[in-house]
Amino acid sequence: MHLLQVSQLQKRYGDHEVVQNIDFHINQGECVALLGPNGAGKTTIIKMILDINKLTGGQILLNGKRHHQMRKFIGYLPQHPTFYPWMTGKELLAFLGGLSNIEKKTLEQRINELLELVGLGQVGNQLIATYSGGMKQRLGIAQALIHQPKLLIMDEPVSALDPLGRRDILELLKVIKLKSTILFSTHILHDAEELCDKMLIINKGRLLVNGSINQIIEQTQKPIFIIQAPRLSDWTHKLVNEDIVESIELTGNAAKVRVKSIEQGREWLLSNILKLHLPIQKFELVQESLEEIFLRMVKSY
Ligand SMILES: Nc1ncnc2c1ncn2[C@@H]1O[C@H](COP(=O)(O)OP(=O)(O)O)[C@@H](O)[C@H]1O
Ligand SMILES: [Mg+2]
The missing domain is CATH 3.30.70.980 (YebC, transcriptional regulation domain)
Structure with missing residues (x-):
């Protein structure tokens, strides 16, 4: 059974078909890139998987089932994350972990592990207001992982960063992908190629091609x-x-x-x-x- 199964997914705003009959799946352990230019429909697809946007057609199953709260099982880093600047990194993770009902001792330990993992071990007690763009993105990845999701979804996690920041986050994601199943969107082929095993190339709401990089090359x-x-x-x-x-x-x-x-x-x-x-x-x-x-x-x- 696939971890995520998306079938005939559709989204319409008035007459505008923003997502048109898209089918794909993600298996546990895979790292899949949702690749397409601006306006292709990436964010819309992601928001439908998370139940933030309602589908106008099709079906999304996680482990073969439809869940009421998909977000319980999915970690999410939005395209434009916002944080409370007056909280410290640790406080934010504690707050979000509390919302997921994680037991206090476990949560404390997990926060420390996650801060280490994303390279914020030294600055967990600093105000988020003092963090750089790259550090905020690291915190965003940590918050997405706090409830140990089955699937980590990141919407353009490196697009807003400068070249050095982008490199740093890509290197971090290479470590994270060893233990996580990832779907991430990007409009930059190179990022997709560097990180992922599989690609879904979309444009104007349609899936143009789907497969491993070698399959895509061979077929097209x-x-x-x-x-x-x-x-x-x-x-x-x-x-x-x-x-x-x-x-x-x-x-x-x-x-x-x-x-x-x-x-x-x-x-x-x-x-x-x-x-x-x-x-x-x-x-x-x-x-x-x-x-x-x-x-x-x-x-x-
Ligand atoms: N709430 C909305 N109402 C109407 N059109 C929308 C809405 N949200 C997105 N769209 C349209 O859907 C298309 C896909 O948008 P989006 O999913 O944000 O693309 P991407 O993330 O690939 O850049 C765009 O043409 C956008 O204008
Ligand atoms: Mg987008």
């Missing part, structure tokens, strides 16, 4: 011919309309021609180049990188 990668020659722009303009061609990018003297099939693409391009006597300097076959796949998918929908 398209061949690209790089052709270099002076003054290619007339040629590339005409190529856009050819059936065999998916897309073309021209940078300087080099055209990146994405084709539907290697064999047909190669034959067609070579014969066309010969026919037109293009003075080519380079003709090379490469495969799309994950980044190119992601950009293509997100642009074409």
Whole structure:
């Protein structure tokens, strides 16, 4: 049985279908990235899993069941967390742990362990007002883990941080993922690639592809011919309309021609180049990188 099973999930605001028939699952121990550009529907999906937003269609099951209080089983770090600045880190965790009815001795011990885990062991007694953005994010991760949830959901946990802060939090999440099941959203492919085993790529409320990075590459990668020659722009303009061609990018003297099939693409391009006597300097076959796949998918929908 899957830890989380999402089936035919839908959300509509008036006429706007913000989430359209999305299916996916998460198994215990997995780290899954919900990847998509701004406005794709990531936060909406997360809020429906947490029961903060109501579904307009579909079903969300945790361990095969629908629970009244999903948040009991899920730890949540929102996209824009807010904290009481007049509390210390320890006080905040004690307050939240109290809401989860954790017994006092156990709670005390857990708070200390969590503060150590997230690297705030030395500053637990300082006011949150004195914390940097990165420290607040660490505290946010600790608060999400206080009730030992079965699933940790983080909505863009590194997006608001500077490059160093982002690196720090990613390193921390690599440690946390050893013991937790994680769903985290991001609009940055690199973060997803670095941390996760599986990706759900979404755009405009639709799930475009779902699987491990290798599966996504295998299933969706398209061949690209790089052709270099002076003054290619007339040629590339005409190529856009050819059936065999998916897309073309021209940078300087080099055209990146994405084709539907290697064999047909190669034959067609070579014969066309010969026919037109293009003075080519380079003709090379490469495969799309994950980044190119992601950009293509997100642009074409
Ligand atoms: N309360 C709301 N009412 C109407 N539209 C909304 C509401 N919340 C979100 N949306 C729309 O839903 C889409 C997805 O938003 P969101 O889930 O926040 O995307 P993401 O988190 O991927 O950036 C956007 O087009 C947004 O404008
Ligand atoms: Mg969002």
